[in-house]
Amino acid sequence: MPELPEVEVVRAGLAPAVTGARVEGVEVLDARSISRHDGDAAAFEAALTWRTLGMPARRGKFLWVPIEGPGEAADALLAHLGMSGQVLVREPGAAPDRHTRIRLLIDQPSLHAAGRGTLEIRFADQRIFGGLAVRPLVADEGGAAVPDQAAHIALDPMDARFDASAVARRLRRRRQGVKAALLDQTLVSGIGNIYADEALWRSRLHYATPGERLTQARALALLADVRDVLEQALAEGGTSFDAQYVNVNGQAGYFEHRLHAYGRGGQPCHRCGALMVREPWANRSSTRCPRCQRRPRGIAV
Numbered sequence: 581m582p583e584l585p586e587v588e589v590v591r592a593g594l595a596p597a598v599t600g601a602r603v604e605g606v607e608v609l610d611a612r613s614i615s616r617h618d619g620d621a622a623a624f625e626a627a628l629t630w631r632t633l634g635m636p637a638r639r640g641k642f643l644w645v646p647i648e649g650p651g652e653a654a655d656a657l658l659a660h661l662g663m664s665g666q667v668l669v670r671e672p673g674a675a676p677d678r679h680t681r682i683r684l685l686i687d688q689p690s691l692h693a694a695g696r697g698t699l700e701i702r703f704a705d706q707r708i709f710g711g712l713a714v715r716p717l718v719a720d721e722g723g724a725a726v727p728d729q730a731a732h733i734a735l736d737p738m739d740a741r742f743d744a745s746a747v748a749r750r751l752r753r754r755r756q757g758v759k760a761a762l763l764d765q766t767l768v769s770g771i772g773n774i775y776a777d778e779a780l781w782r783s784r785l786h787y788a789t790p791g792e793r794l795t796q797a798r799a800l801a802l803l804a805d806v807r808d809v810l811e812q813a814l815a816e817g818g819t820s821f822d823a824q825y826v827n828v829n830g831q832a833g834y835f836e837h838r839l840h841a842y843g844r845g846g847q848p849c850h851r852c853g854a855l856m857v858r859e860p861w862a863n864r865s866s867t868r869c870p871r872c873q874r875r876p877r878g879i880a881v
């Protein structure tokens with residue numbers, strides 16, 4: 581499943597192709613991929629055709645492209661990548677991509693000087709948990725414009741407005757385990773299973789440690805580890821543990837070999853050499869070092 585770094589890689593790759601481009605055609609090949617759009621395929625196509633696209637934005641794992649004019653930007657094209665969604669930029673007439681569900685034909689003026697201009701944006705999704713929707717932009721608590729479906733999502737640790745001290749204080753009011761808190765998108769967004777395990781390993785914390793047992797310094801250190809893990813993954817193009825994830829140019833990420841926890845059950849801890857353990861956790865799994873990340877006293881898991 582794509583996490584924040586993968587979505588940011590897609591956003592950055594999409595930016596030069598779509599920013600300032602005009603939509604000249606939309607084709608919905610599978611209506612299941614617009615199930616989050618209010619309206620049918622014809623309404624989706626009408627909401628985009630002849631509109632101009634703005635700079636792609638992201639919050640947590642939500643990715644959207646503001647739609648400009650006529651009038652002020654009031655809508656956005658929101659992309660949910662779900663489990664297996666991909667956004668691909670292709671030249672017109674490029675070979676088909678498997679599982680393409682929606683195609684956008686756009687005209688990118690910055691390519692005109694080179695005698696080109698038309699690009700095809702393809703939304704491909706094998707398992708159809710993702711999709712595209714045109715949604716209204718609303719103002720969040722800080723006054724920033726976000727699609728209505730993303731308005732409940734907290735800022736992610738890479739956002740310039742992220743207030744680590746305030747989030748640490750809220751984390752310390754939680755009785756639940758820290759991993760569950762990190763995955764709660766209303767507390768902090770953009771953290772999935774992989775990067776939660778990585779940050780907990782760095783912070784030497786067991787996933788079931790109650791938030792209320794952390795000191796402010798420990799909570800701040802954990803959030804700093806989260807940000808470091810995300811930034812490292814981003815610098816390296818995202819984590820490609822899932823063969824279905826490829827970035828906007830069809831190139832797989834390569835952070836996988838740098839993982840310390842996720843996917844390393846039965847292998848030696850990179851810090852102390854103890855064998856890492858993979859345990860069932862909330863219908864998923866958690867991988868931790870039994871020596872560096874001991875079970876908190878009095879907490880059953």
Ligand SMILES: [Zn+2]
Pocket residue numbers: 849850851852853854869870871872873
């Ligand atoms: Zn260890």
